[in-house]
Amino acid sequence: MYRPSQIILGESGSGKTCLAKIFARDKVARGLAVGILDPAFEEWPHGVMLATHRRADFLDWVARNYHLRKFLIIDESGTSVGKVDAHMDFLATTGRHLGAASVFVAHRLEVLSRIVQSQSRTRWIFGCDPKDAKQLADSHSRPELLTAADLPPLNFFRVAPFSPLMRGVIGFKRNQPFVRSLEVVK
Numbered sequence: 001m002y003r004p005s006q007i008i009l010g011e012s013g014s015g016k017t018c019l020a021k022i023f024a025r026d027k028v029a030r031g032l033a034v035g036i037l038d039p040a041f042e043e044w045p046h047g048v049m050l051a052t053h054r055r056a057d058f059l060d061w062v063a064r065n066y067h068l069r070k071f072l073i074i075d076e077s078g079t080s081v082g083k084v085d086a087h088m089d090f091l092a093t094t095g096r097h098l099g100a101a102s103v104f105v106a107h108r109l110e111v112l113s114r115i116v117q118s119q120s121r122t123r124w125i126f127g128c129d130p131k132d133a134k135q136l137a138d139s140h141s142r143p144e145l146l147t148a149a150d151l152p153p154l155n156f157f158r159v160a161p162f163s164p165l166m167r168g169v170i171g172f173k174r175n176q177p178f179v180r181s182l183e184v185v186k
Contacts, residue, residue, distance in 0.1 A: 005092040005102040005119055009109060009136075010126025015154040016105050017042055018170050018177040019124055020073050023103060024048055025176075027071040035061055038075040062091070062100065070100040077106040077116075092119040108132060122160040127151040140165075144185055158182065 008016045021044060024034050028047035035050040037058040044051045050061045062072065072091060091102045092115060104120060106112050109132045112120075125136060130149040137145035140159050148157055158166040164184045171180030 005104065005116065006122040006124065007109075007112065007117070007120040008103060008105045008124040008126070009107075009132060010128050010151075010156070011107060013153055014126035014128070014151070015156060015170050016124075016126055017075060018154065019126075019156065019179075020075060020103060020105050021045055022170070022177050022179060023071070024073060031069075032071045033065060033068040034071050034073070035065075036073045036075060038073070040076055042075065066099065068099060072100050072102040073105065074102065075105045077104045077112055089113055089115040092116045109135060122158070125151075125157040125159065126155070127153065157185070 008019055010016045017040075021042075024036065025045040027034050028045060034048045035058060036044055036048060036052070037055060038044070038051060039053045041053060050058065052058050052061075062070065074088065074091075077088075088104075091100060092104070104112060104116055108129055109117060123136065125133075125145065125148045127150070128148050133146050133149040136148065136159070137143055142159065142165050144165060145157060145159070151157075154170040156168050156170070158168060166182050167185050168182040169180045170177050172178070
């Protein structure tokens with residue numbers, strides 16, 4: 001079950017939390033224990049085992065539930081974690097030992113530690129700061145990512161190892177977000 005940690009990146013209102021909610025709903029449906037650290041008090045899908053704004057409660061829940069296969073979402077990572085937090089770096093580097101896969105949601109790459117950035121292989125990139133778009137385009141050798149700075153809300157790129165660059169769009173059905181399309185960028 002373990003997958004390296006992931007990053008969802010984008011400006012406010014770009015669709016980051018919508019995608020995180022899609023992930024949460026999917027993982028609950030697959031029987032995983034979903035835990036969320038969210039300082040913004042969002043409403044999360046039914047079946048999430050823990051949704052809290054308190055870091056200590058979140059980390060305690062992760063440690064106490066070592067026997068469960070977990071999917072962790074750290075929303076608003078710049079606020080809830082910041083650049084220097086060894087506990088969150090641990091989730092990115094060795095969370096697999098706790099049966100956990102983690103997703104870090106952030107406005108800017110610079111709010112994430114270098115460890116979280118380097119260990120998070122899959123990136124979901126929404127409309128973001130031009131500086132981040134350039135850094136991502138350079139680091140992934142994909143000039144198409146420069147256009148991430150101009151993506152409309154709910155549009156994103158998916159960059160993952162051993163996979164082609166993909167572009168997707170989030171839609172809504174009965175007020176529930178879903179990935180409406182996901183296509184290879186040619």
